[in-house]
Amino acid sequence: MTFDLILVGFGHVAQRFVTLLEEQRARISGAYGFDGRVIAVCTQRHGRVFSEPGLDASALLERRRRGASVGAECLDLSTVDFIRDIARRVPSAPESRLVVVETTTLDIARGQPAIDHVRAALECGAHVVTANKGPAAFAYHALAAAAAVAGRQFLFEGAVMDGIPIFNLARETLPAVEIVAFRGIVNTTTNYMLTAMEEGQPFDAALADMKAAGIAEADASLDVDGWDAAAKTAALASVLLGARITPHEVVREGISASTAARTVAARAAGRRLKLVASAARGERGVGARVGLQELAADDLLAGLEGQQNGIIFQTDLLGELAIVQRGSGLTQTAYALLSDLISIARQGRAHKSAPTTA
Amino acid sequence: MTFDLILVGFGHVAQRFVTLLEEQRARISGAYGFDGRVIAVCTQRHGRVFSEPGLDASALLERRRRGASVGAECLDLSTVDFIRDIARRVPSAPESRLVVVETTTLDIARGQPAIDHVRAALECGAHVVTANKGPAAFAYHALAAAAAVAGRQFLFEGAVMDGIPIFNLARETLPAVEIVAFRGIVNTTTNYMLTAMEEGQPFDAALADMKAAGIAEADASLDVDGWDAAAKTAALASVLLGARITPHEVVREGISASTAARTVAARAAGRRLKLVASAARGERGVGARVGLQELAADDLLAGLEGQQNGIIFQTDLLGELAIVQRGSGLTQTAYALLSDLISIARQGRAHKSAPTTA
Numbered sequence: 001m002t003f004d005l006i007l008v009g010f011g012h013v014a015q016r017f018v019t020l021l022e023e024q025r026a027r028i029s030g031a032y033g034f035d036g037r038v039i040a041v042c043t044q045r046h047g048r049v050f051s052e053p054g055l056d057a058s059a060l061l062e063r064r065r066r067g068a069s070v071g072a073e074c075l076d077l078s079t080v081d082f083i084r085d086i087a088r089r090v091p092s093a094p095e096s097r098l099v100v101v102e103t104t105t106l107d108i109a110r111g112q113p114a115i116d117h118v119r120a121a122l123e124c125g126a127h128v129v130t131a132n133k134g135p136a137a138f139a140y141h142a143l144a145a146a147a148a149v150a151g152r153q154f155l156f157e158g159a160v161m162d163g164i165p166i167f168n169l170a171r172e173t174l175p176a177v178e179i180v181a182f183r184g185i186v187n188t189t190t191n192y193m194l195t196a197m198e199e200g201q202p203f204d205a206a207l208a209d210m211k212a213a214g215i216a217e218a219d220a221s222l223d224v225d226g227w228d229a230a231a232k233t234a235a236l237a238s239v240l241l242g243a244r245i246t247p248h249e250v251v252r253e254g255i256s257a258s259t260a261a262r263t264v265a266a267r268a269a270g271r272r273l274k275l276v277a278s279a280a281r282g283e284r285g286v287g288a289r290v291g292l293q294e295l296a297a298d299d300l301l302a303g304l305e306g307q308q309n310g311i312i313f314q315t316d317l318l319g320e321l322a323i324v325q326r327g328s329g330l331t332q333t334a335y336a337l338l339s340d341l342i343s344i345a346r347q348g349r350a351h352k353s354a355p356t357t358a
Numbered sequence: 359m360t361f362d363l364i365l366v367g368f369g370h371v372a373q374r375f376v377t378l379l380e381e382q383r384a385r386i387s388g389a390y391g392f393d394g395r396v397i398a399v400c401t402q403r404h405g406r407v408f409s410e411p412g413l414d415a416s417a418l419l420e421r422r423r424r425g426a427s428v429g430a431e432c433l434d435l436s437t438v439d440f441i442r443d444i445a446r447r448v449p450s451a452p453e454s455r456l457v458v459v460e461t462t463t464l465d466i467a468r469g470q471p472a473i474d475h476v477r478a479a480l481e482c483g484a485h486v487v488t489a490n491k492g493p494a495a496f497a498y499h500a501l502a503a504a505a506a507v508a509g510r511q512f513l514f515e516g517a518v519m520d521g522i523p524i525f526n527l528a529r530e531t532l533p534a535v536e537i538v539a540f541r542g543i544v545n546t547t548t549n550y551m552l553t554a555m556e557e558g559q560p561f562d563a564a565l566a567d568m569k570a571a572g573i574a575e576a577d578a579s580l581d582v583d584g585w586d587a588a589a590k591t592a593a594l595a596s597v598l599l600g601a602r603i604t605p606h607e608v609v610r611e612g613i614s615a616s617t618a619a620r621t622v623a624a625r626a627a628g629r630r631l632k633l634v635a636s637a638a639r640g641e642r643g644v645g646a647r648v649g650l651q652e653l654a655a656d657d658l659l660a661g662l663e664g665q666q667n668g669i670i671f672q673t674d675l676l677g678e679l680a681i682v683q684r685g686s687g688l689t690q691t692a693y694a695l696l697s698d699l700i701s702i703a704r705q706g707r708a709h710k711s712a713p714t715t716a
Contacts, residue, residue, distance in 0.1 A: 020675075024534055031534065164679050165531035172530035173523035175700040176382055176389065177693070300682065303661050312684070317378075317693045319685030321522050324658065326670070327677030335535070335675045342533040 001097065001348065003036040003341060004090055006126070008079060008117050009103035010043045010060075010070060012214070013131050013158075016334035017101065018057045024338065034345040036099075040086050041070045044104070048073050050086055079113065080120040087124035099344065101337055102130035105218070108227045108247060111138030118143050122150045129340035131158030131333055133228070136235035138246045153344050158336025160186055160232045161309050164325040168339070170240050170313075177315045179240045181280035184311030185304050186232045188328055189216045189223035190255050190275045192306045198267045203257040215307070215328075225254035229277045229290040236311075237279040243286035251289035259292065266294045272302040280314075300324075359455065359706065361394040361699060362448055364484070366437060366475050367461035368401045368418075368428060370572070371489050371516075374692035375459065376415045382696065392703040394457075398444050399428045402462070406431050408444055437471065438478040445482035457702065459695055460488035463576070466585045466605060469496030476501050480508045487698035489516035489691050491586070494593035496604045511702050516694025518544055518590045519667050522683040526697065528598050528671075535673045537598045539638035542669030543662050544590045546686055547574045547581035548613050548633045550664050556625045561615040573665070573686075583612035587635045587648040594669075595637040601644035609647035617650065624652045630660040638672075658682075 007014050021028075021036050029035055037054035046064065049055060049071025060070050074082050083100060090098055100121035104114050111134030118135045121128045123146065130136075135143055136156045147154040160166050170179060185191050189210045196206035207224065210216035222228045230250040237243035237250075255275060266273040271294045279288035295302040300322055304310050310324035325332075365372050379386075379394050387393055395412035404422065407413060407429025418428050432440050441458060448456055458479035462472050469492030476493045479486045481504065488494075493501055494514045505512040518524045528537060543549050547568045554564035565582065568574035580586045588608040595601035595608075613633060624631040629652045637646035653660040658680055662668050668682035683690075 024675075027534055163676050165527065168531040169523065169527065173526040173697075175697055175704070176385055298661060298663065300658075300661060300684075303656060303658060305656065310680075317382075318521050318690055319683075319687075321684060322668075322680075322682040324680040324682065325677075326658075326679060329677070332676055339531075339533055346533070 001034045001345065003034060003097050003099045003345075004039045005036050006040040006042065006083060006086055006098070006100045006121075007038060007103070008042045008083070008100055009105075010041050010046065010064065011103060011105075012330055013333050013337075014101065014103040015061055015064065016330040017103070017337045018061060020331065020334045020338055022057065028342070032342050032345045033349060036341060039090070040082075042079055042082050043070060047071045048075060048082060050074065052090060080116050083117065083120050083126070084124055087126060097344070097348070098124070098126040099341065100126045100128045102128060102132055102135070103337075104132055106132055106134050106222065106228070106231060108222060108231065111135060111246075115139045115143070118154060119146055122146045122152050122154060125150060125152065127153045127344050128155070129337050129344070130156045131337055132156075133159040133231040133235055136239060137231040138234070140235065140238040141244060153347065155340035155343055156235070157340050158333050159235050161311070161325045162328050162332035163335035163339055164309075164323060164332070165339075166236070166311065166323065167239055168343070169323060174315070174318070177317050179313050179315050181278070181314040182236060182240065182311055183276055183278035183301065185274055185301050185309050186277045186311065187223060187226075187229040187275060188307050188309060190226070190229070191304065191309070193224070193255060194259070194263050194273055194275065195306050197260040198263040198273075200264075203255075203260055224256065226252045226275065226290040229275060233277040233279055233288050233290055236277075237286050237288045241279055241281055241286045243279065243288065245286065245288060249288070251291065253291040255292065262292070270297050271295060272297065274301055274304075276301060359392045359703065361392060361455050361457045361703075362397045363394050364398040364400065364441060364444055364456070364458045364479075365396060365461070366400045366441070366458055367463075368399050368404065368422065369461060369463075370688055371691050371695075372459065372461040373419055373422065374688040375461070375695045376419060378689065378692045378696055380415065386700065390700050390703045391707060394699060397448070398440075400437055400440050401428060405429045406433060406440060408432065410448060438474050441475065441478050441484070442482055445484060455702070455706070456482070456484040457699065458484045458486045460486060460490055460493070461695075462490055464490060464492050464580065464586070464589060466580060466589065469493060469604075473497045473501070476512060477504055480504045480510050480512060483508060483510065485511045485702050486513070487695050487702070488514045489695055490514070491517040491589040491593055494597060495589040496592070498593065498596040499602060511705065513698035513701055514593070515698050516691050517593050519669070519683045520686050520690035521693035521697055522667075522681060522690070523697075524594070524669065524681065525597055526701070527681060532673070532676070535675050537671050537673050539636070539672040540594060540598065540669055541634055541636035541659065543632055543659050543667050544635045544669065545581060545584075545587040545633060546665050546667060548584075548587070549662065549667070551582070551613060552617070552621050552631055552633065553664050555618040556621040556631075558622075561613075561618055582614065584610045584633065584648040587633060591635040591637055591646050591648055594635075595644050595646045599637055599639055599644045601637065601646065603644065603646060607646070609649065611649040613650065620650070628655050629653060630655065632659055632662075634659060
């Protein structure tokens with residue numbers, strides 16, 4: 001079985017996804033029985049290209065490396081219409097499956113245009129995998145419903161903690177368990193900066209480090225003002241706790257130059273200042289917040305240094321469990337997309353391998 | 359769909375499994391479309407009972423609470439023959455599924471007779487779920503092969519860290535990821551004792567605490583000599599790293615009264631003495647060990663106090679990730695069996711709900 005992939009967005013994450021797919025081709029084909037070919041790439045400022053039999057992905061990567069556009073097809077169409085147009089032109093053979101790989105950047109105002117991309121893709125009969133937090137953070141319930149109606153999948157493992165299983169963990173490995181609350185550290189830039197400021201580095205220098213490492217968002221406010229963490233919190237609360245909130249309903253606090261003194265004071269008192277994302281079911285629905293908290297040194301979250309992320313889940317049957325990411329990077333984010341693609345393939349195989357008698 | 363359950367072993371874990379199944383009946387039926395009824399109970403010293411239409415589970419629990427035997431049927435048969443006999447007598451209707459719930463205690467010499475129970479059950483066409491570490495620790499590859507031949511499942515989530523997903527995590531949420539090594543704290547009794555000894559409690563008193571709490575094994579050597587941790591290490595290494603070892607090939611160290619001074623010295627030096635289970639792929643196969651290690655204070659494992667357990671997995675694509683259990687108890691172990699039962703039901707449903715066209 002071959003997935004026909006439409007890449008909407010072709011930045012670092014999408015490019016790494018393409019090379020990762022190539023590197024893992026043999027393993028994936030052997031273990032999960034599928035292959036993937038890129039049939040279209042759609043960017044905001046670097047052109048568009050579509051080829052029904054498949055594109056030469058390495059040539060596209062090479063073009064982007066040289067700063068050239070990927071192509072100049074259908075530039076008159078909106079992205080949504082481009083997706084629709086491709087869906088019409090691709091024959092819907094049972095062996096072929098259309099998947100939109102959405103990696104546009106987060107828009108914290110409304111989660112657009114990513115939400116429109118996801119909805120259009122589902123309506124056209126495509127599955128969607130995305131590393132963009134926006135769709136799950138702003139419109140999880142509507143998009144999940146659209147996916148159910150279409151009989152397609154809408155997956156976004158990469159929205160929180162890269163490829164570390166969070167949504168898959170809850171969906172696949174905690175059956176009959178109710179998650180009632182969570183608290184975690186989910187933004188790498190601010191966590192690194194808090195550690196650096198504890199050690200005496202100024203705010204600006206710490207932020208510059210994260211920009212140089214390619215980890216901070218281009219718009220620094222998304223990180224330091226807590227928006228990225230709020231988007232992740234909204235996505236987690238929506239999916240895991242059934243909340244109906246957007247990032248704007250998450251009570252939010254960020255970090256600033258004046259936070260430095262607080263980090264040093266906390267450390268001197270044997271504690272750690274951390275930007276904690278949390279949500280809990282309460283009598284009046286789900287409350288969610290991102291805020292600075294002074295944690296006891298033996299708190300699991302206090303020990304997450306620099307680029308480590310982690311979430312502690314409080315559950316009804318299993319007590320508390322935590323999952324921790326101890327390294328992050330482009331490969332991990334690209335892997336999240338790949339793992340979503342494998343989830344789609346597995347679902348398809350489970351159906352296909354059905355015995356005629358139970 | 360109704361699972362017909364044969365309980366082999368009817369101690370605390372099996373009894374809690376029965377009440378948990380009862381408590382969660384509505385949720386499980388709604389979400390996973392199955393019910394479970396106990397049709398047989400087989401104990402070593404408290405009798406046996408079988409009823410094809412199903413037993414009154416609460417009456418059985420009450421009998422055990424009073425110290426009475428569960429029944430006196432087929433006492434002339436071996437457990438293996440009892441399982442075979444039941445399998446013959448239960449009509450193999452498509453709506454009914456036979457599952458052996460194995461909860462006998464760990465035998466560290468050879469993993470018997472649990473391995474024979476598992477093998478017999480699979481050969482009779484029953485699925486097996488077990489909280490006993492023995493079968494996976496001593497015979498994982500052989501039993502997995504037997505399950506594949508029989509077209510049945512052999513699941514043992516409860517063998518390590520109770521119901522916290524470890525085997526499910528690797529199988530369901532880390533597709534195409536290779537685990538190359540792990541290190542963790544997997545024995546609660548020794549971890550609690552090390553923390554207690556750091557704080558000045560003598561070895562014997564700390565062990566007595568764990569016995570009083572019902573956490574230490576009846577045979578204290580299984581805990582303090584590292585056998586329980588070695589069995590878990592062998593199971594993890596066999597399943598996750600493809601090792602072909604038994605607990606006896608795990609390089610093993612335990613704790614004793616003389617360990618107390620080392621815990622205090624480590625703590626004084628700002629470090630923590632922990633009993634660490636680890637395994638790694640090397641050029642000459644998989645090496646596995648359980649041993650005391652002085653860990654830096656900022657090591658994630660150093661922060662696991664008292665009854666917390668945790669494992670750090672080293673992977674090829676995702677770097678390191680860790681999963682931590684922050685509370686343990688009978689419910690968590692019983693939940694492991696329930697989650698295995700749900701895994702079997704899901705597998706069945708995936709087959710059943712197959713569309714006729716892809």
